[in-house]
Amino acid sequence: MPTSASPGAALRAVSEPVDDATALLEYASAAHPLVALRRGDGIVGIGEVARLAFTGPDRLAKAAAAWRELAAAARVDDAVHEPGSGLVAFGAFAFADTSAAESVLIVPEVVVGRRGPVSWVTRITTDDDGRDLELSSPVATPLGARPRATLAAASLSRQEYVELVRDAVARIRSGEVEKVVMARDARAGIPADSDRRALLQELAEAYPDTLTFAVDGLLGASPETLVSVHAREASARVLAGSRARGAGATDDAAAATALATSTKDLDEHAFAVQSVLRSLRPHARAVTASESPFTLKLANLWHLATDVEVELSEDASGLDLVAALHPTAAVAGSPTVDALRLIAELEPFDRGRYAGPVGWIDQDGDGEWVIALRCARIDDDGTITAYAGAGIVADSDPESELAETRMKFRPIADALR
Ligand SMILES: C=C(O[C@H]1C=CC=C(C(=O)O)[C@@H]1O)C(=O)O
Numbered sequence: 001m002p003t004s005a006s007p008g009a010a011l012r013a014v015s016e017p018v019d020d021a022t023a024l025l026e027y028a029s030a031a032h033p034l035v036a037l038r039r040g041d042g043i044v045g046i047g048e049v050a051r052l053a054f055t056g057p058d059r060l061a062k063a064a065a066a067w068r069e070l071a072a073a074a075r076v077d078d079a080v081h082e083p084g085s086g087l088v089a090f091g092a093f094a095f096a097d098t099s100a101a102e103s104v105l106i107v108p109e110v111v112v113g114r115r116g117p118v119s120w121v122t123r124i125t126t127d128d129d130g131r132d133l134e135l136s137s138p139v140a141t142p143l144g145a146r147p148r149a150t151l152a153a154a155s156l157s158r159q160e161y162v163e164l165v166r167d168a169v170a171r172i173r174s175g176e177v178e179k180v181v182m183a184r185d186a187r188a189g190i191p192a193d194s195d196r197r198a199l200l201q202e203l204a205e206a207y208p209d210t211l212t213f214a215v216d217g218l219l220g221a222s223p224e225t226l227v228s229v230h231a232r233e234a235s236a237r238v239l240a241g242s243r244a245r246g247a248g249a250t251d252d253a254a255a256a257t258a259l260a261t262s263t264k265d266l267d268e269h270a271f272a273v274q275s276v277l278r279s280l281r282p283h284a285r286a287v288t289a290s291e292s293p294f295t296l297k298l299a300n301l302w303h304l305a306t307d308v309e310v311e312l313s314e315d316a317s318g319l320d321l322v323a324a325l326h327p328t329a330a331v332a333g334s335p336t337v338d339a340l341r342l343i344a345e346l347e348p349f350d351r352g353r354y355a356g357p358v359g360w361i362d363q364d365g366d367g368e369w370v371i372a373l374r375c376a377r378i379d380d381d382g383t384i385t386a387y388a389g390a391g392i393v394a395d396s397d398p399e400s401e402l403a404e405t406r407m408k409f410r411p412i413a414d415a416l417r
Pocket residue numbers: 181183224239240241242303329330331373374387388389390391392408
């Protein structure tokens with residue numbers, strides 16, 4: 001484990017432009033990478049100058065308040081002024097209020113970042129002795145071999161998952177909930193000293209439009225932006241409703257059309273959009289969302305997607321908005337409270353940080369948060385636990401939902417292949 005520390009004193013961060021930092025992943029730790037990358041741009045953290053941990057129902061609100069305080073006390077010299085320069089923390093939060101998994105904000109000692117033509121390094125330290133920051137330059141090391149392993153069903157066999165979905169459909173038809181997301185887990189093992197960056201590289205190449213992330217052992221490639229905040233504007237990409245990609249061009253186009261015209265998927269999607277709009281409205285001067293969803297193409301799946309743009313009405317930070325949004329109907333269901341109760345009752349495992357918010361925040365509260373999907377936890381001993389879920393509504397077919405979860409395991413399964 002990395003050393004943990006809470007900042008005894010205020011933090012000081014200095015960002016300076018550097019020559020092109022092309023292969024950002026080469027700066028990350030092989031064992032404990034801190035990464036947020038999209039199409040080659042983003043930030044990589046090295047070391048830990050502070051780790052804030054939270055648990056329980058208020059974990060997000062507590063994190064938002066703690067970060068506000070820490071950022072207000074920090075001394076930041078940012079000569080770069082790009083999203084991700086200056087003081088940043090990476091965060092990963094548990095899905096459930098009762099989860100045993102700790103939710104964390106990690107402030108790295110060094111950040112290497114890149115956005116288009118601009119590259120930078122940020123050095124962060126505690127400001128207690130008034131020292132000038134003189135840390136050595138970050139070192140790029142070539143990625144190691146990609147670890148190989150095969151995922152196997154863990155807490156539930158495939159048949160048990162099918163039965164779980166059948167139970168969920170019955171509970172929906174009896175009127176208990178309108179939609180519930182049912183997940184399953186799968187496990188594999190890699191050597192403890194495997195280079196996690198090699199898996200991230202594979203995810204980033206196969207899923208360039210997702211956020212490839214790694215925070216505190218959780219890594220993945222999420223297509224779903226919970227909220228991205230920059231200069232008092234926020235955006236979200238809501239996903240719900242999925243189809244496997246077709247084998248050839250004709251099949252693939254037919255899969256997209258079938259998805260775009262499926263009442264079951266459009267209903268499932270509408271619940272997710274409504275839950276996001278409801279959560280964002282109190283913080284918004286204006287909210288814009290397209291009237292009907294578009295089909296988003298990923299390497300493994302088609303998704304129904306809606307982009308939401310928000311003009312913020314107050315000084316809400318990314319974490320304030322995350323606290324308002326989580327859990328959306330894309331990962332919990334609708335109505336939220338009833339769906340969460342059903343998940344706790346039916347799913348025989350702790351989701352940990354799967355389906356929770358993961359991302360980063362800067363000193364101004366700006367940042368990018370996605371829902372931790374298409375992801376796995378890798379323990380220090382090399383045990384991998386991957387997760388995949390599907391939104392269940394009254395018309396769901398249990399076998400199709402099982403097939404959908406298999407497609408959602410593919411990013412992790414393929415990266416390990
Ligand atoms: C719960 C997952 O996906 C969600 C996001 C997009 C589409 C979904 C669906 O079609 O069911 C899920 O709501 C997952 O990938 O584990």
